[in-house]
Amino acid sequence: MEKKKVLLGITGGIAAYKSAELARLLVKAEFEVRVIMTRSAAAFVAPLTFEALCGNEVAIEMFPREGFYATRHIDLADWANVFVVAPATANFLAKAATGICDNLLTTTFTAAKCPVLIAPAMNSNMWDYPAVLKNVEVLRGYGFHIIDPESGDLACGWVGKGRMAEPQVIFDKTNAILEGSEALKGKKALVTASRTEEPIDSVRYISNRSSGKMGYAIAERARDMGAETVLISGPSNLREPGGIEVVKVMTAEEMASAVKEHFADCDLLVMSAAVSDYTPSEPYSGKRKKSDKDLTIELKPTEDILKSVSRNKDKQVIIGFALETDDQIENAQKKLKDKRIDIIVLNNPNEEGAGFDVDTNRVDIIGIGGKIQKLPLMSKRELAREILERAVSLLKGE
Numbered sequence: 568m569e570k571k572k573v574l575l576g577i578t579g580g581i582a583a584y585k586s587a588e589l590a591r592l593l594v595k596a597e598f599e600v601r602v603i604m605t606r607s608a609a610a611f612v613a614p615l616t617f618e619a620l621c622g623n624e625v626a627i628e629m630f631p632r633e634g635f636y637a638t639r640h641i642d643l644a645d646w647a648n649v650f651v652v653a654p655a656t657a658n659f660l661a662k663a664a665t666g667i668c669d670n671l672l673t674t675t676f677t678a679a680k681c682p683v684l685i686a687p688a689m690n691s692n693m694w695d696y697p698a699v700l701k702n703v704e705v706l707r708g709y710g711f712h713i714i715d716p717e718s719g720d721l722a723c724g725w726v727g728k729g730r731m732a733e734p735q736v737i738f739d740k741t742n743a744i745l746e747g748s749e750a751l752k753g754k755k756a757l758v759t760a761s762r763t764e765e766p767i768d769s770v771r772y773i774s775n776r777s778s779g780k781m782g783y784a785i786a787e788r789a790r791d792m793g794a795e796t797v798l799i800s801g802p803s804n805l806r807e808p809g810g811i812e813v814v815k816v817m818t819a820e821e822m823a824s825a826v827k828e829h830f831a832d833c834d835l836l837v838m839s840a841a842v843s844d845y846t847p848s849e850p851y852s853g854k855r856k857k858s859d860k861d862l863t864i865e866l867k868p869t870e871d872i873l874k875s876v877s878r879n880k881d882k883q884v885i886i887g888f889a890l891e892t893d894d895q896i897e898n899a900q901k902k903l904k905d906k907r908i909d910i911i912v913l914n915n916p917n918e919e920g921a922g923f924d925v926d927t928n929r930v931d932i933i934g935i936g937g938k939i940q941k942l943p944l945m946s947k948r949e950l951a952r953e954i955l956e957r958a959v960s961l962l963k964g965e
């Protein structure tokens with residue numbers, strides 16, 4: 568079997584000495600380990616220590632005098648199955664949170680698409696500094712895994728929170744992430760996102776304010792968990808994610824036919840798109856001229872995509888969304904039953920931090936039998952993880 572590849576980033580804190588133990592644990596578990604150190608890290612622990620442990624040359628300089636080649640940061644980023652930064656100093660957290668690329672580690676970090684684990688370590692007063700805590704939240708929001716520092720004696724003589732998590736804890740989490748990154752391997756995930764636009768005439772349409780952020784986050788997460796992923800997206804300003812087949816559609820009818828085309832051989836369908844429930848019965852072929860009279864546009868219902876495809880449900884796990892402002896739980900439970908789906912994710916656009924075009928969401932997840940789980944406010948990326956972890960359990964028949 569091909570060895571799993573771990574890229575270990577080490578920044579300049581005294582906890583760098585513990586990273587040698589982490590490297591040893593990773594190598595012992597048959598992972599291939601490559602190390603990037605910052606210059607400050609190399610002042611704490613000699614790179615030779617890691618070279619001896621991992622059997623690879625430690626990379627430090629962005630522009631080394633010898634052996635330089637222009638795409639090393641990209642090659643390292645692409646090589647890794649998981650990127651672990653331990654210890655991560657306050658300085659590194661600030662740079663990572665703002666996308667600064669001023670050395671080989673930060674540049675490679677910005678280029679990495681694999682799952683990321685960050686283990687901060689610093690003095691407890693530094694950890695308490697508002698900007699540091701904010702940077703950690705930003706990084707969590709980007710979907711990175713963070714192992715909070717532990718409390719105890721610190722090298723600086725203080726007692727408090729700031730000590731890097733033990734190497735064994737970081738090792739266990741790395742393992743869990745690698746397993747998670749395979750959780751949907753061999754599976755096909757079909758995700759819909761954004762809104763539909765239903766033409767009134769050649770220049771006007773009926774639509775809603777869905778941005779697609781939730782659906783794109785789910786598709787990216789499904790890809791990162793190893794699924795072959797198809798994203799059926801209505802109009803959206805979001806950048807097309809890599810490694811995903813993106814099918815662009817405009818209307819509810821187009822979305823319905825794209826979903827039907829891919830449904831039979833998918834294992835998981837997540838319908839996060841806000842599909843228009845009505846469409847103009849007879850869209851005008853040119854641009855409609857105005858007049859002094861009232862205008863009535865006749866609308867006809869669109870096909871309920873979830874209802875249609877769930878009739879042909881075979882092995883598929885089906886997840887839907889519900890957007891409710893009144894009698895939320897009751898309505899969502901009704902949708903779960905009527906549409907014959909496995910999970911419904913309920914959100915209320917009027918709740919703080921939830922709804923359209925924001926990066927966070929606050930939802931209740933309702934499963935078979937109507938069981939409700941209330942989740943806290945979290946980033947859409949974190950929520951994507953929560954949703955897909957439940958999909959994995961259902962696919963396993965749990």
Ligand code: CTP
Pocket residue numbers: 819838839840841842843844869870871872873874886887888889890891902
């Ligand atoms: N949905 C669908 N086809 C439609 C409309 C909605 O498959 N024509 C899906 C959505 O993608 C979502 C779920 O059904 O996963 C619920 O969407 P929502 O708009 O909350 O509910 P509706 O069924 O449209 O009912 P209502 O608008 O009356 O609340």
